[in-house]
Amino acid sequence: MQIFGRAGRPQFDKYGEGTIITTHDKLSHYLTLLTQQNPIESQFLDRLADNLNAEIALGTVTNVEEAVKWLSYTYLFVRMRANPLAYGINHKAYQMDPSLMLYRKELVVEAGRKLDKARMIRFEERTGYYASTDMGRTASHFYIRYNTIETFNEMFNSQRTEADIFSIVSKAEEFDQLKVRDEELEELDQLLSNYCELPAAGGGGERLREDQRAAADLHQPGGGGQLLPHL
Incomplete structure (x- = not known):
């Protein structure tokens, strides 16, 4: 849907057209997005482990504190503050922690535990430090998802x-x-x-x-x- 804001050449034209090609069962969904301007929520939580693994493999995130800060740069953080209920954050929790520092910490700690269990990183909870492994670096380099690595480990x-x-x-x-x-x-x-x-x-x-x-x-x-x- 983002491309509809770029239809035509905004710096030169006052008018532009965009075309949606979709199946009939999804037509009402897209019409609602266009006419009612419903906010687009983040799907980042579904791939948090994969993205955190990539940052750890690159060396840009080395501990929980850096991971919490890294999350503040994402669209997920923007939407969590704008619509906390959609992300499982109740009103009382948001009032007590408007920066969502504790919630962000919970997310990256849980993601770290999952990655550690899958042997994609080494996570020392006592110190909060992450360390990449060969498996994690390989997964990041070849875009192999955490769920796939988990399946391979099991089988x-x-x-x-x-x-x-x-x-x-x-x-x-x-x-x-x-x-x-x-x-x-x-x-x-x-x-x-x-x-x-x-x-x-x-x-x-x-x-x-x-x-x-x-x-x-x-x-x-x-x-x-x-x-x-x-x-």
Whole structure:
């Protein structure tokens, strides 16, 4: 929606047009945003662990105090102060702590605990210091999400086979946006039977979703280099 404020060339033109292309079920949502000018809330909390890990990996945030200050530069902080109830902050808590210092500290401490548990950082709660790990730096460099690292930590072990590894990698959250159409299913079967050396599912034969299966097949040696009409 932000682009509608930039339609045309504001420094030269007095008039500009913007076009929304969306599905019918979302039309009323966008019309409401345009006509009623509802504020856009921050989604930063959903990715707080990922963003904090990136700052720690870069070395720009090394402790809780710096993380609390870092949060004050975000749009999340702006919206938390403007609409605290939307972020689980009651009126009394906001009155007692209008700068949200305590709430911000709770957020970065909890995010630090999660990252520490996932072995992406080392978090010493007594001193409040963060230290990046190889896993955390790798995740930050390659934009691998915290949820994906957590999944890998839970599922990987020394008993896993090669087939298991492809199966586990296909469960990465980043592949959730991979959609498989009906006309592609037959080609996936051809890919698996003719080019892929490993079965579509590992770990005792657990069944993969079609999007996970596509990711597993296409990552195999021989699977990703084939020219198929629909894939």
